[in-house]
Amino acid sequence: MKAKQQRMMLAGLGLAAVAAAALLALSALKDQASFFYAPGDVQRQGLPLGRAVRLGGMVEDGSIKRQADGVSIHFVVGDGVARVPVSFRGIAPDLFRERSGVVAEGSFNPDGSFTATNLLAKHDEKYMPPQMAGKMHETTTLKE
Amino acid sequence: MIAEAGLAALWLAAALAAMQFVLAAIAVRRVLIDPEDGSALTTDLIGAVRPVAIVQGALAALAMALLIAVFLRSDMSVLLVAENSHSEKPWLYKFAGAWGNHEGSMLLWVTILGLAGGAVAIFERSLARATLTATLGAQALIALGFYAFLLFASNPFARIDPAPSDGQGLNPLLQDPGLAFHPPTLYIGYVGISVAFSFAVGALVARDVGPAFARAMRPWVLGAWIFLTLGITAGSYWAYYELGWGGWWFWDPVENASLMPWLAATALLHSVTVLATRDGLRAWTVMLAVVAFSMSMIGTFLVRSGILTSVHAFAVDPTRGSFILALLVLYIGGALALFATRVGTVRAGNTFDLVSREGALVANNLLLSVILGVVLIGTLYPILAAGFGVQLSVGPPFFNKAAGPVALLLVVVMAAGPLLRWRRDGLRALAARMGAPVAAFAIVLVAVLVFGGGISLLPLLGLALAAGLAVASVAPLWGRNLLRTPLFTWGMVVAHLGIAVSLAGMASESAFTKQTLVAARVGEPQQVGPYTVTLNGVSPVIGPNWSALEAHLSARRGDAPAILLRPQSRFFTNPVTVTSESAIATVWDGQLYTVLGQIDGAGRVQLRLWWKPFVTLIWLGGALVALGGALSLVGRLLRERRARRRVEAEAWV
Numbered sequence: 001m002k003a004k005q006q007r008m009m010l011a012g013l014g015l016a017a018v019a020a021a022a023l024l025a026l027s028a029l030k031d032q033a034s035f036f037y038a039p040g041d042v043q044r045q046g047l048p049l050g051r052a053v054r055l056g057g058m059v060e061d062g063s064i065k066r067q068a069d070g071v072s073i074h075f076v077v078g079d080g081v082a083r084v085p086v087s088f089r090g091i092a093p094d095l096f097r098e099r100s101g102v103v104a105e106g107s108f109n110p111d112g113s114f115t116a117t118n119l120l121a122k123h124d125e126k127y128m129p130p131q132m133a134g135k136m137h138e139t140t141t142l143k144e
Numbered sequence: 145m146i147a148e149a150g151l152a153a154l155w156l157a158a159a160l161a162a163m164q165f166v167l168a169a170i171a172v173r174r175v176l177i178d179p180e181d182g183s184a185l186t187t188d189l190i191g192a193v194r195p196v197a198i199v200q201g202a203l204a205a206l207a208m209a210l211l212i213a214v215f216l217r218s219d220m221s222v223l224l225v226a227e228n229s230h231s232e233k234p235w236l237y238k239f240a241g242a243w244g245n246h247e248g249s250m251l252l253w254v255t256i257l258g259l260a261g262g263a264v265a266i267f268e269r270s271l272a273r274a275t276l277t278a279t280l281g282a283q284a285l286i287a288l289g290f291y292a293f294l295l296f297a298s299n300p301f302a303r304i305d306p307a308p309s310d311g312q313g314l315n316p317l318l319q320d321p322g323l324a325f326h327p328p329t330l331y332i333g334y335v336g337i338s339v340a341f342s343f344a345v346g347a348l349v350a351r352d353v354g355p356a357f358a359r360a361m362r363p364w365v366l367g368a369w370i371f372l373t374l375g376i377t378a379g380s381y382w383a384y385y386e387l388g389w390g391g392w393w394f395w396d397p398v399e400n401a402s403l404m405p406w407l408a409a410t411a412l413l414h415s416v417t418v419l420a421t422r423d424g425l426r427a428w429t430v431m432l433a434v435v436a437f438s439m440s441m442i443g444t445f446l447v448r449s450g451i452l453t454s455v456h457a458f459a460v461d462p463t464r465g466s467f468i469l470a471l472l473v474l475y476i477g478g479a480l481a482l483f484a485t486r487v488g489t490v491r492a493g494n495t496f497d498l499v500s501r502e503g504a505l506v507a508n509n510l511l512l513s514v515i516l517g518v519v520l521i522g523t524l525y526p527i528l529a530a531g532f533g534v535q536l537s538v539g540p541p542f543f544n545k546a547a548g549p550v551a552l553l554l555v556v557v558m559a560a561g562p563l564l565r566w567r568r569d570g571l572r573a574l575a576a577r578m579g580a581p582v583a584a585f586a587i588v589l590v591a592v593l594v595f596g597g598g599i600s601l602l603p604l605l606g607l608a609l610a611a612g613l614a615v616a617s618v619a620p621l622w623g624r625n626l627l628r629t630p631l632f633t634w635g636m637v638v639a640h641l642g643i644a645v646s647l648a649g650m651a652s653e654s655a656f657t658k659q660t661l662v663a664a665r666v667g668e669p670q671q672v673g674p675y676t677v678t679l680n681g682v683s684p685v686i687g688p689n690w691s692a693l694e695a696h697l698s699a700r701r702g703d704a705p706a707i708l709l710r711p712q713s714r715f716f717t718n719p720v721t722v723t724s725e726s727a728i729a730t731v732w733d734g735q736l737y738t739v740l741g742q743i744d745g746a747g748r749v750q751l752r753l754w755w756k757p758f759v760t761l762i763w764l765g766g767a768l769v770a771l772g773g774a775l776s777l778v779g780r781l782l783r784e785r786r787a788r789r790r791v792e793a794e795a796w797v
Contacts, residue, residue, distance in 0.1 A: 003492035010428060010506065017510040021517025024546050028518075029525060032542035036535035054537060070663020070748045071741075090661060091741035091750050094713070094722035105539075 034105070040081030047108045055084060055114050056103040064098055077102060077114070088116040095121035147222050147301040150210035154251075154301075157203035157258060158291035161284045164196045164261075168281025172349060175274040190273055193280050194265040200287070201262030208242075208255040211300055215242040221307035224248060224300050230313040234688050240324040241314050246448065246464070247300035249327060253444070254290045256328070256335040261287065264339060264364075269788070271360045272352055279346030286338055289471045297467045316690070316716040316723050322382040330375035330402055334440040336368025337405055340412065341437030344430045345479060348486045353426050358419035359784070361433070363777060365416055369409040370773040376402050377766030388724040388739045390754045392653070392762055395543045400523040401443035404516055408436035411512040414505045422566060424493040424502055432509070434479045439516070441472045446523070497568040504561035511554040518546045548602050555609045555647065558640060559616035580619065585612030599655045606651030614644035631779025639772025646765025652734075652758040659755075663748035673755025675699045675736055677709075682749055690714045692725070695740045695749060699729060707731075711740040711751075735759050 034052040042048075055077060063076035072089045075098075086104055096102060096119055104116035171189035174181055214222050215238050218231040228245040229238055237244075243252040261283040268276055294300065343361040347353045379402065384392040393399060412432040418425045445468045496502035522538045529536050563577040589608035592599060596607075617640035620633060658673040670677045680696040692714040698706040709727040716723065729736040734757040741750025 003495050006495045007427070007492050010425070013506070013510055014428070014431075014513070017513045018517055021514040022521065024514070024550070025518045025521035025525075028542050028546035029522070029538065032545060033525065033529075033536045033538050036537065052539070052541065066744060070744055070746075071661050071750055091724075091739065091752055094724070094742075 036103075038079045038081070039077060039084045040079050042084065042108070042112075043082040047110070047112060049108055049110060052105070052107055054103050054105050055086070055116075056101070057084075059096070059098050059100060059102050061098050077104065084112070084114050086114045086116050088119055090118070092119055093121040097121075146210050146214050146217075146219070147303065150207045150214070151299065151301040153203045153207040153210065154291065154294060157200050157207065157254075158288065158295060160196050160200040160203065161258075161287045161291055164193060164200060164284035165281050165288060167196065168193050168277045168284065172274055172278045172281060175277070176350070179274070190277050193277050197265040197280050197284070198262040200284070201258035201260075204251075204255045204258030204287075208251055211248055211251055212239060212242045214301075215239065215248075218311070220309070220311055221303055221305070223302045223304040226304055226308050226311045228314055229311040230689070231310055232689050233314065233319075236321065236324060237314055237319050241318075243327050244314055244318045244323055247294070247298045249331075250290065250294055250298050250448065251300050252328065253331055253335065254287060254294060256331050257283070257287050257290065257338060260335050260339050260364075264342075268360060270356065270784070271346075272350065272356070274350040275343075275346045275352045275357060275360075277346075278349040279342045282342040282345040282349075283339065286342065286475065289474065293464075293467050293471065297464050313689075313716075316714070316721045319689075319716075320382065320386055322378065322386070326375060326379050326382060329371050329378060333368045333370075333372030333375050333402075333409075334405060334443065336364055336371060337409055337436045337440045339364045340368065340409075340433050341479070344433035345482060348430060348482055348490075351486070351489050353430055353490045355420050355423050358416050358429065362413075362416050362420055363781060365409060365413050365433075366773055366777045366780070369406070369413050370770050370777065372402065372406045372409060373766060373770040373773060376406055377763050377770065380766070381763050385726055385728055386723075388726040390657075390659070390737055390739070390752070390756075392759070395522070395538075395540045397523050397526075398447055400519050401446045404519055404523070405436060405440040405443055407512050407516040407519070408432065408439045411509045411516075412436050414508050418502050418505050419493070422494055422496070422502060424496060425506070426493045427487050427490045428509070430487075430490065431483060434476070434483060435516075437479070438472075438476045439520075441468075441475060442520075445469060445472050494567075496566075499564070499569050499571055499574065501561065501564045501566045501569070504557055504564050507557045508554065508561060511550055511557060514550050515547050515554070518550070519543065522546070544602070552602070552605055552609055555613050555643070558643065559609075559613045562620045562636060562640065563616065577619065578616070581612040581616035584615040585609060587611070596655065603651040603655035606647055607655070610644045610648035610651060613647065614641060617641040617644055631782065632776040633779075635772045635774070635776025635779055637772070638775060639769045642765045642768025642770075642772055644765070645761050645768055646763075649758050649761025649763075649765060653756050653762065656757045657754060657759075660751075660753045662751055662753075663744060664751050665748055670751065670753060672736070672753040673734075673757070674701045675753075675755060676701070677736075677738070677751075677753055679749055679751065682743065685712065687714070690716045693740065693743070695738075695751070697727070697738055697751075699736055707736065709736070709738045711738045713740050713742075730760060733757055 031051065034054055035048065036054045036056060037048065039055070039057050057077040057079040060076040060078045060083065065074045067073060071091070072087065073092060074085065074087050077084050077086055088104065100121065103120040104114060105118040105120070106114060106116035108114050167189050171186060171193065174186045174189070214225055215229055216235065218225065218229060218238065220226045224245060224247050229241050233241065243249045261280065264283065265280060271279070340361050343357060343364065347357040379399070380392050383394065383399075412429065415425045415429045415432055419429045445465070448464065448468055522542050526537055559581050560574060560578060564574060585608045588611035589604070592604055592607050596604070617637055621629060621637055660670055660672040662670055664670055664679045666679050666681055668679065677697050677699045680698055682693055682695050685692045685694045692712040694710050694712045697709040697711070699709060700706045707729045709729055711727040712725040714723045714725055724739055726737060726739045728738070734755065737754040737756060739752040741752060743749050
């Protein structure tokens, strides 16, 4: 009888552990998941302030301005619907250039600009992130 | 001809796997109906399964060898070679390039699976015949699914006509000696878990869940776990120096795909010990084996389906993803259904008190399961959300916040567990034994608070707990004759110590790293941590299939001679890619990590410099953990062998 009780207790503990993991994960997800935005989304939905997000779009032609310190850049990301000025301090990826795709990780500022902590450049056709492929496609259809 | 021979070997191996499954299924059925069945047919069926398994493994290995041969010969008429290789590549990358792509890596998977099945057939001697036969049958069924996947959806030997004059080359990020070791190591780990899974299925089918089955399964779990540990440790270091981002773990889905089976295997490793030595946690252990294999299948699915984009996702092909998903559902669903129908036949094992070694191991299992659940949810959530049209990513803040505290709690249990007695112990006795570890914890806590400056909570607790764990880990050796201490006890001590070492490295890296980002002129000194780094110049360099810009840095610290570092920015032509090669100097108390950025019009050179105190402890700890596993494995195998010898000797008398 004792063995059976212990077994039930263990099964109960196992379930409790799974439930605890789920609860813990979901509560953390609520404020830690980083959503993907295109400039057009921001225009439609408003600024997602105070949380880490990813901003994806095209680096506009002629928009990359290198700053005097040599390690900061300002550029503009657009998707044909809206434009967002982005500032970044760090070493930009080698494939980061104007008129090509970029995903910037960071957060929005109250004035609508974006401070990036990391840049992911479009690698080539083979390694294009699906998020980016999806967003670009979506915004081109919007433009038409 | 070589490619056709490889394809033929693959088909033959698949046919043998089918045969192995059918023979095993018939034999197990007959034995289950009549356990005393000694008829010639049953004996012949069981006798046939072993050699079939061995030949199947040999044929799979032959197919892999032939694929490596076409890569080494740069036979561009084979589509896979044309797409992933180049005749001017160094030979090591032609060799390792055989699995640096989707088809080849899947072939490597089934090769290791086949060889593992063959090894079970050759070496397993202690298991009941029905259980072993059912195990080999389950192994054949898993292999069959992957053979089908290779032959129908990912044929590595497909030809291309007309053959191109040369290949498209290998992704430059993969052109690193790490490619030769990292994938095979991880695959041996994944596949070793599949063997443990087959044992569990075999034991369920043959209604033989008990200590004998646990002892047969344990070396496989241990072996798989050692290779997973090595694979994760090496993969972490590879990402650290190759990506040039200065981090050693990114919570990338692909990293999680290897971490999740490791967490499950760690839990399994501990519960299988309870089953083997104390005959407790029977159903639990079987369930964990199913979970661990599910995690390695999910890992394979995540990495191979192209649902994720990373250097690991070689090609995006929905049919392949669906195929692996179907296999995953089939195997996991089947195993869970089998578990549900047979769990009633698993008798309850021995009982134990809450405060006991078993109790601590249950706590270990529960906490590992919670971490596993958190990582699983964090990894799959973005994919599920994408299904609903929401695009998001889950990054380090989530995992650190949700899994970090649980992991630290686990460290506390880990310190106490080995100091507890089996079956029944007292809290007061435990408290007395925990005196020294608690003192170490408190001393480090106070010391870091006083001297460490403004350190955040998790790294602070990490450092203090690492000290406590280190003392607690070696405590089981106190008062023992070290020469007569069993090898597997040494294994446990070394592995736990390894976790403490690794934890100390992680906490130190996260708390004390110094970073400098500058656009430097030649001759201008830069300060990072205790080092003064000076740029002496930049020069071009030519490699076998790349050209590069190389910065010459000299780093000084006090009166010691300057360290020279040469980070590069490499330009590859096949395919056109630029990669950054970091330069790292390792000293006794940490690493100086340097990355070369771009050069601007004014002649300034972007440099990113990190001083990472004691970061090397992370991987040193990982290596210690694997070493502990190896000691344990050798200790167990030696003891089994001695026990068998003794039985045989008695049988003679």
